[in-house]
Amino acid sequence: MPVEARDLTHTYNVDSPFESTALDKVSFSIADGEFVGIIGHTGSGKSTLIQHLNGLLKPTGGTVIVDGLDLMAKETDKKEVRRRIGLVFQYPEYQLFEETVFQDIAFGPKNLGLDKEEIERRVRDACKLVDLDCDQVGEKSPFELSGGQKRRVAIAGVLAMEPGILILDEPTAGLDPYGRDSILNLVRLWHERGKTILMVSHSMDDVARLADRILVMNHGRLEMQGTPDEIFSQEARLRSIGLDVPAVTTLAGELNRLGFDLPPHIHTMEDMERALASALGGRPAAKKTEEATAHA
């Protein structure tokens, strides 16, 4: 499903001494099936932005069009929009409230009016996607789980709605590497099925690895947008707005200053491994292995 924002503006606490503009005329469009990363310093407006995309926040200016539905138009059925868009909040674990994990994940599907078997199927399916053992933790209270386990429950609750567009607000913050990879993996799989994904993240590595395109927020404005190659080749500019480039990109820059002739746009571990293999290559692999062993 495509998404479009036109001059989207949001001012919190209008006409009060605390008035502050969190989004300032933000415009972009996202094509059906795209994977878009959203990065920006803390407080740059990322969460405010995505809460407009499912109509949770109302813009103070501009509009959002989702799958042809104008969210500001009176005739648009807001419920229908929410059904199509799954939003995983930042720290969604704070919003768990049911008595058991199973009930929490089932909450959305139940509200959709699905029958019991379908609800059960979806809950089990969602558990599997987020790598939770439904039989083991299903009857536990969500409050007895660790931080990372709670996150998985919260994400499962959104997936169980089977939305067409999945929006995630820093879904891996606080997760261990295994949990992080399993969440990112499920997001990737979801995307491979042709679903549109928007993912807010503070991890430049994750965004570089997964996104087709990146939106960069800075003080409520859309500062840059482009492919990972276009964005991460601007290291100085990113740093000046509180961001960074992946560690391997920094390494590539340093090496090239010292006369390595690495190709541009190295943003992932795999890119770097390949580039170095060809830059250092030339020696037969067998000999290299011998040397490596000799060294150890």
Added chain:
Amino acid sequence: MEIIRASDVWYEYVNPDETGEMAVRGVSLSVRRGEWLSIIGHNGSGKSTLVKLLNGLYVPKRGSVTVDGIDTQDEERIWEVRQKVGMIFQNPDNQIVATVVEEDVAFGLENLGVEPAQIQPRVQKALEAVDMTRFATVAPHMLSGGQKQRVAIAGVLAMRPDVMLMDEPTAMLDPSGRREVMDTVERLHKEEGMTVVLITHFMEEALRGDRVIVMEKGKAVMEGKPREVFTQVEELKNIGLDVPPMTELAHRLRADGFPIAGEPMTVKEMVEELCRLKQGI
């Protein structure tokens, strides 16, 4: 010299895991004064439970914890323990209570019953230590996440603890906020001799400390200098953990047949090693 000692500590929540396993199972550790100890491990491996045992927020089911010689089960002296061991949580918003930065930093001191005349200088000093003096009179909601976390650190510092326990203090921050907080911790550790216990999921943060403990299912399963622990790439991967990015790269290059020597773990070390390799030395 030792500041915290945990001896064969066990902890069980009221509603334990279905597996019947306790959250912390027989951990023994000692934290030296002035040391920076990092704790890594899975979600649910018991890290947060362990540090809550270290400042007496929880008392062990079995075994004992002492802080500067005081047993945390000694209810009469628990305030002494809390004063010696400050705690910083993941989310700075949950820790900031006042509407002005300096009041927030003063809050803990007022609670401790510190003499009013002493409060202001201690607040000033704490704000200086985290480089936030110029924000003293600002409202906390105007600050960035990294700045808020530094205010939270100042609040703990003002209480002059011997140890700072930090439970994923950078999880919510953008790259510069993260660097800001870690640089602050490193400076306090190096220049003021602050003892630091840091829980983190960022392996490059654990790399900055003196020692790493790996928690797994309530137990401490690996322990050593960051270099000793992170070079065990396969073992860490087997329990679902990661290594710092440069360690990962070194590991891959070695598997590709390149004779990477030593254990480059930072970008700087990696640059040096690759230059050496390129020149064929």
